[in-house]
Amino acid sequence: MSAASILSVRDLQVSFDLRPATLFGKRRRLVAVDGVGFDLAAGETLGIVGESGCGKSTLARAVLQLLPSSAGTVVWLGDDLGSLSPEEMRRRRRHMQLIFQDPLAALDPRMTVGEIIAEPLDAFEPDLGPAVRGARIAESMDLVGLNPLMINRYPHEFSGGQCQRIGIARAMILKPKLIVCDEPVSALDASIQAQIVNLLGRLQREFGLALIFISHNLSVVRHISQRILVLYLGRLVELAPAEDLFVAPRHPYTRALIAAVPVPDPLIERAKPRLVLGGDVPSPLDPPSGCAFRTRCPKAITLCAERRPETTEAGPGRLVACHRWRE
């Protein structure tokens, strides 16, 4: 773990035992996150990208100890979170918050905006007087661009973008060190998406927040992240500084993922070389032998089916898991 890291994840594995499909069927094991590791520095944004089912949300929840992991360690400011008692873990939660994709679904419709935003405050600082509590709620609303006069309104009276601001105000009220953002702008229209991305960027600069930003939208991730982790079928395929990843992707999957994003410029979009992957992501219940990506990889060779590629260093601050990344 480097000196500046606040979070250090090593060889994390999360698996689920599934009930058999038939009475006498076999109990099946789904490995959702398979040996993933990364560090996160204070004030840094780590983007996590990958397609549906790649394990990005599961990874984030396991890091926050909201899901049990079956192997590996998560070290937060020197403490191995997996070895803490529930009370010790609870005390650390105030520094780690989570915001979700569907802002309205994440908010209790029967609570006022003020009550929603104050929830973490009431849990961790229950002895605040009403005046101080009210001031802290108003401060948090103001911080995210919500009018504090709307404190007694209900979530349904707000638009999607405003609901996401409510979620961010709730996450920010304890001034955490880390916010995990799980697809925070995916449900929002482009004009509102830009507002929320800018807001998160501003909060990060002002408060030295670290962000784990999970998204399937590579354009947004490029804009907001300093480093990016690419997942495929629960495995780390590449980890690199954001600009290095986009300018010179090393893993064939990263390359295909970037090439697949349509660019809003007709001249560039029509001229760019097409790199269309065949097939679909395999089922995580029955992953391919060796490299998980080999069934769709244009560069796959026999070795890829025989041996799982190790995660290797591929330049300063870069990791890649591919037998052929040097070529």
Added chain:
Amino acid sequence: MNAILEIEHLTTRFATPDGEVHAVSDVDLRLDAGETVGIVGESGSGKSQLFLTVMGLLAGNGRAEGSARYRGTELLGLSRGEMRRYRGRHMAMIFQDPMTSLNPHLTVGRQLTEVLNLHKGMDAAAARAAAIAMLEQVRIPDGARRMAAYPHEFSGGMRQRIMIAMALLGGPDLLIADEPTTALDVTVQAQILELLRELKASLNGAIVLITHDLGVIAGLCDRVAVMYAGRLVEEGPVEAIFAAPKHPYTQGLLAALPRVDAKQPGDLFAIPGQPPNLQRGIVGCAFAPRCHQVIDRCRAVRPLLADLGCGRRVACHRVGA
């Protein structure tokens, strides 16, 4: 030019318990044979309702005024039976979620051949052969065997291909695709866009691509129509509009997008505020409350679509003034 669809002064309203919602407001749009036209706008902009109106698929509380002519025949006011004759055979629509069009209880083969029995009166053997050929055309491998499979046995991308196959079986010359790739992962989206690109080359008609993704439009469309709050605010050739958008909303939308191919320094351009509530009648320009170029006239008088030449139209008081 050979007009396939001519939409004039089309207005669609919905009666709701909270009052009337103006989903589409006085839209004019023409589609010619051989064109692929992108319709872009944010949720609630009316982009889907415009074409649901054209297809006679409005919800029960919806009411349409104006005109929509398919090859000269007025579609608004046709009976359900008459409309059904046009749908499938002349015009077909595909949706974001293929399961809205596919019946989960019937095999794919049964659903595909049914279209051919219904619209073309084919016998079972001919319909089966045509359906298998169509599965091949949409790049579903091993079509003959997969005819016996049910929709849930296919992946999301494959289901989307089946829906496209079903839409094409009747031989329509107007294909309306409503967010066909939005629910798909980006690598699967690339496959479906590739398929639509091939279709565009082979289909002897027009394609409408409704999407919120300007990147998809940039790659596939000849013209783009930008909608905001039920109104058409800008329309014209894709290259011209992406190179120099005239309407402040189009400008803002393009500037708000982070790019996968370049790093923007600093903040993204963010259009302030929210889209308007369509339950309240909008006076003046619908975009005025969020527009940085607004003048008094914008708040009082609705700007009409004005012809700028070179096939471009824009509805803004500040353009060409």
